[in-house]
Amino acid sequence: MKLKYGLSTLLAVSFTLPLSAQTMETLTLYTSQPNKDAQLTVDAFEKQNPDIKVDWVRDGTTKLMTKLRAELSSGVVKPDVLLIADSVTMESMVVDDYLYAYNSPFKKDYEPALYNEKGFYYGTKLITTGIVRHSRAPERPLDWHDLAHAEYRNQVAMPSPLYSGAALIHLATLTEDNGLGWHYYEQLHTNKVMAQGGNGGVLKAVSSGSKPYGVIVDFLAIREAKKGSPIEFIFPKTGVSMVTEPVAIMKGSKNKEAAKRFVDFVLSKQGQQLVLDQGYLPARSDMPVPDGFPSRAEIKLMPFNAAKTLENNAVNKARFSAIFEG
Numbered sequence: 001m002k003l004k005y006g007l008s009t010l011l012a013v014s015f016t017l018p019l020s021a022q023t024m025e026t027l028t029l030y031t032s033q034p035n036k037d038a039q040l041t042v043d044a045f046e047k048q049n050p051d052i053k054v055d056w057v058r059d060g061t062t063k064l065m066t067k068l069r070a071e072l073s074s075g076v077v078k079p080d081v082l083l084i085a086d087s088v089t090m091e092s093m094v095v096d097d098y099l100y101a102y103n104s105p106f107k108k109d110y111e112p113a114l115y116n117e118k119g120f121y122y123g124t125k126l127i128t129t130g131i132v133r134h135s136r137a138p139e140r141p142l143d144w145h146d147l148a149h150a151e152y153r154n155q156v157a158m159p160s161p162l163y164s165g166a167a168l169i170h171l172a173t174l175t176e177d178n179g180l181g182w183h184y185y186e187q188l189h190t191n192k193v194m195a196q197g198g199n200g201g202v203l204k205a206v207s208s209g210s211k212p213y214g215v216i217v218d219f220l221a222i223r224e225a226k227k228g229s230p231i232e233f234i235f236p237k238t239g240v241s242m243v244t245e246p247v248a249i250m251k252g253s254k255n256k257e258a259a260k261r262f263v264d265f266v267l268s269k270q271g272q273q274l275v276l277d278q279g280y281l282p283a284r285s286d287m288p289v290p291d292g293f294p295s296r297a298e299i300k301l302m303p304f305n306a307a308k309t310l311e312n313n314a315v316n317k318a319r320f321s322a323i324f325e326g
Contacts, residue, residue: 027258029056030064030079036280044274045265050219061085077252080259086165087244087306090121100249102260106267114283123244124266126281129170130240132221135230136213142242143237148187156193157205158215161320164198166217166243171316172309173241173302189323207231219279222292239302
């Protein structure tokens with residue numbers, strides 16, 4: 001009797017539980033998004049997918065990938081999904097056969113340059129690098145070449161590609177441009193451009209007035225200008241380099257259907273609206289731009305090859321060091 005009572009009680013309890021509680025899946029996300037953005041992304045996804053719970057781990061891309069590769073070398077696949085800063089890092093995962101090819105139905109809404117042709121990863125936003133200027137600066141640079149002119153001598157700060165991933169992509173993009181190339185970086189060095197640290201250091205230098213001009217990612221400068229900082233962000237005429245914060249599914253994921261739903265969510269209009277609300281430029285070209293940005297027609301994206309950049313990373317770093325530190 002006691003056994004029957006126990007079983008019937010358990011059955012009664014199980015039938016009173018919500019269906020979602022009985023079938024809840026757990027998805028593990030590794031991301032380099034800022035904590036606030038990551039939480040907003042997870043909350044919005046879980047609201048649309050109440051049968052999926054997301055556990056997420058956040059760190060800078062370099063530290064996160066060091067952690068992930070250590071786990072993978074031990075035969076452990078913890079994350080189902082990656083949402084990290086740049087496509088070059090994703091390319092390294094493709095080369096090492098760690099990613100799962102997924103043909104998202106939302107692929108048609110994106111420019112081919114923003115995703116891997118086999119579906120290993122998809123860009124979710126456009127974080128471009130351009131020029132920041134202090135409002136009291138005497139000149140107003142409109143293109144990259146301006147920063148190499150005599151009137152900008154010892155007046156420009158830029159992040160180092162030896163420290164910043166976005167700066168390394170920027171270096172690869174500009175040095176592949178026929179009108180710029182490595183000669184441009186040699187000119188910058190001759191013009192005493194200060195290359196050190198990351199984008200945050202450039203923002204501090206220009207907003208404080210210690211350097212009137214700088215090279216920086218768009219949202220940092222535009223956000224600070226909206227808060228009242230005496231700076232402006234300029235999209236150069238030749239074009240801007242871009243970091244796309246791609247999303248990808250791990251080949252070893254045991255929750256691929258849930259992972260596909262996460263990828264589809266961030267690529268959907270609802271997911272891209274979230275990108276817009278967070279103050280970034282959505283990767284979908286049919287979305288508006290954030291406050292403080294010019295129209296999409298005024299933003300020229302420079303060509304970029306992630307696979308080639310990955311192949312040339314060590315050489316590019318060495319050549320930059322020879323110019324700026326030699």
